[in-house]
Amino acid sequence: MPTKVIYNAKINQIQILDENGKLDEKLARGGLKDAQVLKLYEHMSICRHYDEVAFKLQRSGRMGTYPQNMGQEAIGAVALAAIRADWMVPCYRENAALFLHGLPMEKILLHWMGDERGNQIPEGVNITPISIPIGTHMLHAAGIAWALKLRKEDAVAFTFFGDGATSEGDFHEAMNFACTLKLPCVFICQNNQWAISVPRSKQTASETFAQKGLAYGAECLQIDGNDVFAVYKAAKDARARALKDGKPTLIEAYTYRLGDHTTADDARRYRDAKELEMWRLRDPLIRTRKYLEAKDLWSDDKQKTLEAKAKEIVTKVVKNAEGIEKPTNDDIFDHTFAELPEEIIRQRDTMHTHSLGQRPEQETLRASARGV
């Protein structure tokens, strides 16, 4: 039998707005409108300030560990491509997308302050709590997308994860389910080059992270993750594809973590200062501002006003988060289940006494939990 090529693969890379703020007009057609770019720029700037303040809250003992988002704010453009009914299933470096999709800004602070109410997403906001364990939530996204499909809802699930997460089994299981079942699911890998201190070169031998989706039958592409136009277009196209053809997309957003992994990390210990400098020049804020300035949509005055506004907003958010009345420890039962399972009811009822069986009155409780 002669040898023949039975599969050909290619991965497209898309950049629309380059580092100097220059736009590829052709690719940009039908994409972000200037009003949206303005909105995104303001929003990303507020997120940047939020990030800096959150970092300082940890350093001054006002908050627990916090992972900085700095440098990855362009991911917020996904939210502009989404509709309200779409779901966001995040890890922890997508603040910009979550806030735009309706998550109150104090929720993230509350989460990192160890307050369960930080994970309590308001009714009508389709976002799952941020997921700290790496990769576990991609399966939830596949499940949510499956539910959307079964309910015939006109919505998709966007899930976000890092480059390191693609080395987890869950990533592959989620991709396999989503593609095989033709689920409206969009996988967005924020490749920020580092999985804590593990560089991309030690993470995978794959030339791109995008191509990891090919074997599952997903549409795969790599975009400049610091380019709001590319992020928006990729998300919008993927959304349409998911709904129209039932074909999931894996988007590799090529970006960089300008900060440390978390406040418990010091990236200077393992990263080259030159690499950081190079990436600072590719900052999504800088190039979006350059674009707006070139179009005469931005000025130093507007920048000043924006900075004051950001400060005012974030100060208020911090005040709200710190001012919230102390939680009780009963709330651990409150926000996970719509209807508490019997076993959990028993745990709740005996939480304030000793372990089960050590006190006679618990037998009564146990019986009542069983409905005896």
Add this chain to the structure above:
Amino acid sequence: MAGAKSTDPNVFILPDLGEGVHEAELIKWRVNPGDTVEEHDILAEMETDKALVEVPSPRAGTIAQLHGEEGEICHVGNPLVTYEGGGGEKAKQPRAEGAAKAAPKTETAPEEEREDAGTVVGNLSASPGVSRTEGKALATPAVRRIARDLGVDIDSIEGSGMGGRVTERDVRAVAEGGAPSSRREPEPERAPARREAPDRETEPRHTQRQVAEETSSAALAVKIAGGGVPAPAAGGSQRIPFRGTRRTIAKRLRESMDTAVHFTVMDEAEISALDGVRKQTAAASGEKVSYLPFVVSAVCRALKEFPSLNATVDDEKEEITRHAAVHIGVATDTEHGLSVPVIPDADTLGVLEVGRHITELARLTRERSIPRERLMGSTFTISNVGSYAGRFATPVINYPEVAILAVGRMREGVVADNGAIRVGKLLPLSLACDHRVVDGAEGARCLARIIELLQRPQELLTPVRG
């Protein structure tokens, strides 16, 4: 949540700067007392075992006081900065008092801090605690810690490990080469001092501690030693550096409490008969004779039957040494602090000889002219706490010994004797043992035997072994 918060809004407590961080080295202050700061302004640069971090101010205000020196290890939970009060009652309090109130931990902290500071100061004299970011050595936190403990400036070492990493071996090589300057207190000379001591077969092989002038022992009635320079503090209190004799005593006692598992058995000996013998002996010899030589003699005899109490522990080698001879340490209160002179081979001495030794030791100790070897090598310690007051005590073992006897104040008391009531002379005894080496029953039996011997004083007059 992110860690302890002061109840006083004017006190900023050092938070956990990472995840599970307990301490951080203060690299550089970025503010001075009197400076006005905004919320989020940087107060200090600090280095944890993971990261060099900037510590921002949690609030706006004026800096009243900085707690800690550059180069010092600061503990999470202790005050870092005190702000001037913005009105209200708290502001009117003296600052130091306010700080102490807000953080009761400060009262217990010094001992801990000193210990750490002692190891870190050496580090600093080599590199004056600034801008260590440049030319920063690559090393794991564990190796950094070792360097810190050995007083080695890790950034000055050329690493031999992968990618120029500084390895543990590199650090130790520098430390052994004696390169780093170090203000660390000199280690007590251990082995040499021991070799100079009289070479007896029976000499305890443990003598790791240099039982210097200020050996630890019973934690009883120890005075605050002089020597430190008192610094003024709030409310007429004095701050005295934990140094010299006081520090040595503290370290020995700490070591004992941290290592030996203490238990104490207590009982009284009815010594009416002994009192009689004591008076006779004194009259016959024309010397002053106290109870103590009788107790020493009784202890020597009891230890022959309970050799596990006449022992020392070598924790490093995990070995117990039972000693053939009995060298009794006598815990003595001096104006310079606690001292434990030794009666060597006390088991070869009669009561009168023991008494003479005690008198002699007391004189030498008082005059501070006691030779070093007379302060070393005890195998069991007796503390005469009853000279002042107190019946029973929980004495601290003179580690690495395994037992100590505290002798209380003799008193007259009602004794039930064969169904009749009479007045007897009662001597309270408290025997503390290291439970790792001595079982409870064994300790109790030994104390019972000591009491029994004290009640038959005639037998005590002659030496146990000739």
